[in-house]
Amino acid sequence: MAFRFEVLKTDPSGARLGRLETPHGVIETPAFLPVGTAATVKGLTQTQLEELGAQVLLANTYHLYLRPGHERIRALGGLHGFMSWPRPMLTDSGGFQVFSLADLRKINDDGVTFRSHLDGSEHFFSPERALEVEIALGADLIMVLDECIALPAEEAATRAAARRTLAWAERSRAYFAAHGDAQRQMLMAIVQGGASAEARRENAEALVALDFPGYAIGGLAVGEPHETTCAMAEVVAGILPAEKPRYLMGVGKPEDIADYVMRGMDLMDCVLPTRNARNGCLFTSRGRLLIRQARYTEDPRPPDPDCACAVCRRYSRAYLRHLFVSGEILGAVLNTFHNVHFYLDIMRKIREAISFRELAGFRAELRARFASGPE
RNA sequence: GGACGGGUGGGUGAGCGGUUAAAACCAGCAGACUGUAAAUCUGCCGCUCCUUGCGAGCUACGGAGGUUCGAAUCCUCCCCCGUCCA
Numbered sequence: 148m149a150f151r152f153e154v155l156k157t158d159p160s161g162a163r164l165g166r167l168e169t170p171h172g173v174i175e176t177p178a179f180l181p182v183g184t185a186a187t188v189k190g191l192t193q194t195q196l197e198e199l200g201a202q203v204l205l206a207n208t209y210h211l212y213l214r215p216g217h218e219r220i221r222a223l224g225g226l227h228g229f230m231s232w233p234r235p236m237l238t239d240s241g242g243f244q245v246f247s248l249a250d251l252r253k254i255n256d257d258g259v260t261f262r263s264h265l266d267g268s269e270h271f272f273s274p275e276r277a278l279e280v281e282i283a284l285g286a287d288l289i290m291v292l293d294e295c296i297a298l299p300a301e302e303a304a305t306r307a308a309a310r311r312t313l314a315w316a317e318r319s320r321a322y323f324a325a326h327g328d329a330q331r332q333m334l335m336a337i338v339q340g341g342a343s344a345e346a347r348r349e350n351a352e353a354l355v356a357l358d359f360p361g362y363a364i365g366g367l368a369v370g371e372p373h374e375t376t377c378a379m380a381e382v383v384a385g386i387l388p389a390e391k392p393r394y395l396m397g398v399g400k401p402e403d404i405a406d407y408v409m410r411g412m413d414l415m416d417c418v419l420p421t422r423n424a425r426n427g428c429l430f431t432s433r434g435r436l437l438i439r440q441a442r443y444t445e446d447p448r449p450p451d452p453d454c455a456c457a458v459c460r461r462y463s464r465a466y467l468r469h470l471f472v473s474g475e476i477l478g479a480v481l482n483t484f485h486n487v488h489f490y491l492d493i494m495r496k497i498r499e500a501i502s503f504r505e506l507a508g509f510r511a512e513l514r515a516r517f518a519s520g521p522e
Numbered sequence: 523g524g525a526c527g528g529g530u531g532g533g534u535g536a537g538c539g540g541u542u543a544a545a546a547c548c549a550g551c552a553g554a555c556u557g558u559a560a561a562u563c564u565g566c567c568g569c570u571c572c573u574u575g576c577g578a579g580c581u582a583c584g585g586a587g588g589u590u591c592g593a594a595u596c597c598u599c600c601c602c603c604g605u606c607c608a
Contacts, residue, residue, distance in 0.1 A: 180557090184558050190561085207557085210559090239557045243557045243558085244557095247558075263559095363557080367557095394557090395557095398556060399556055416557060418555085418558050419555070422555060422558065422561095426562065427561090439552090441550085474561075478561085482561095
């Protein structure tokens with residue numbers, strides 16, 4: 148059995164400590180996935196990611212299909228061989244691009260027609276086509292194509308997107324049964340339903356009936372209040388089978404992550420640590436630190452005095468500010484290294500807290516410190 | 523000594539009679555970023571005041587005069603800078 152998920156321990160809060168076995172190794176959950184859309188976590192080498200303890204990376208089906216092309220990647224050893232990443236990978240289907248590239252696509256029940264942001268050419272993605280590409284890419288965990296809508300949304304639009312996502316999940320399952328290999332890849336369904344508890348519940352129940360080996364919750368963290376995100380995660384978690392992994396897509400802010408874990412989430416990914424790093428925002432145990440600010444010009448302290456990462460052990464705020472302000476590429480690298488460390492470290496501490504059954508206390512402490520502000 | 527071309531806000535540099543406190547870019551200051559079209563985007567960026575308003579006053583386009591209802595824009599003189607000719 149190539150894939151096996153096991154819940155080792157639960158916390159009174161609802162958090163789960165688990166292990167997900169994949170063909171490329173074990174993922175200890177809850178886990179955070181650094182985002183490597185174009186087969187690279189922008190700014191970091193694979194060696195650095197290994198040092199940081201990244202267990203699993205996310206890449207993007209749509210972007211890699213456009214460039215360099217999935218067949219090319221297949222011929223070069225799949226995603227793992229191509230990018231030289233020995234550990235587990237997950238590919239997102241392109242469903243998020245339905246949302247983020249809304250101006251460049253048309254959608255109907257058959258699938259999505261994208262106009263490439265690279266050269267304007269048209270490309271049709273159906274649930275089957277997305278899977279064909281994902282099978283070629285060869286990630287361990289692969290996602291069904293879904294329709295991710297913007298929030299707030301009308302109830303009718305919400306339900307239509309959820310219904311379409313469900314129909315596509317069914318087609319995806321059939322296609323994967325015929326063309327995929329369940330020993331090699333785990334196909335995960337995505338629950339939609341916007342900010343409507345009723346739509347979420349209905350969608351989750353229908354998807355559970357299709358018996359996927361794992362489930363994701365999509366369409367959240369697109370601008371709605373944190374309470375809504377939590378409420379939706381909670382509703383869906385109550386329906387998903389306890390013995391299968393759960394992936395909350397696209398979250399979240401550091402101070403919110405424990406809240407999602409407490410709703411029973413096992414996997415999470417987010418561009419915040421990497422994108423914000425490139426834009427000069429460092430996450431520290433005492434909140435966000437905008438390295439460009441004039442106050443750090445002569446500050447000899449490390450970004451986060453309580454951080455043990457290689458950047459904080461070696462470099463000052465003054466130096467990182469200089470690099471950022473000068474547009475030096477090393478600034479982006481060091482900031483990214485620190486931020487990814489920060490996220491992975493939070494998850495490590497969360498796993499530890501669950502094993503001691505004290506996640507609620509850890510969460511409260513994390514939030515309070517994070518809100519105190521740097522200095 | 524002569525002939526041209528120039529001197530604009532922290533910098534580069536538009537404007538060439540009124541809608542110009544003065545384009546644009548850079549620098550500076552601040553903010554945003556949630557399954558990455560992002561090393562991106564947004565706001566502020568002469569001074570002072572307040573009832574913070576598409577508010578009021580002041581100062582400003584090398585210097586001094588002048589023309590005009592009105593000048594960074596036109597005229598005169600002066601001072602600088604560049605290129606070329608002696």
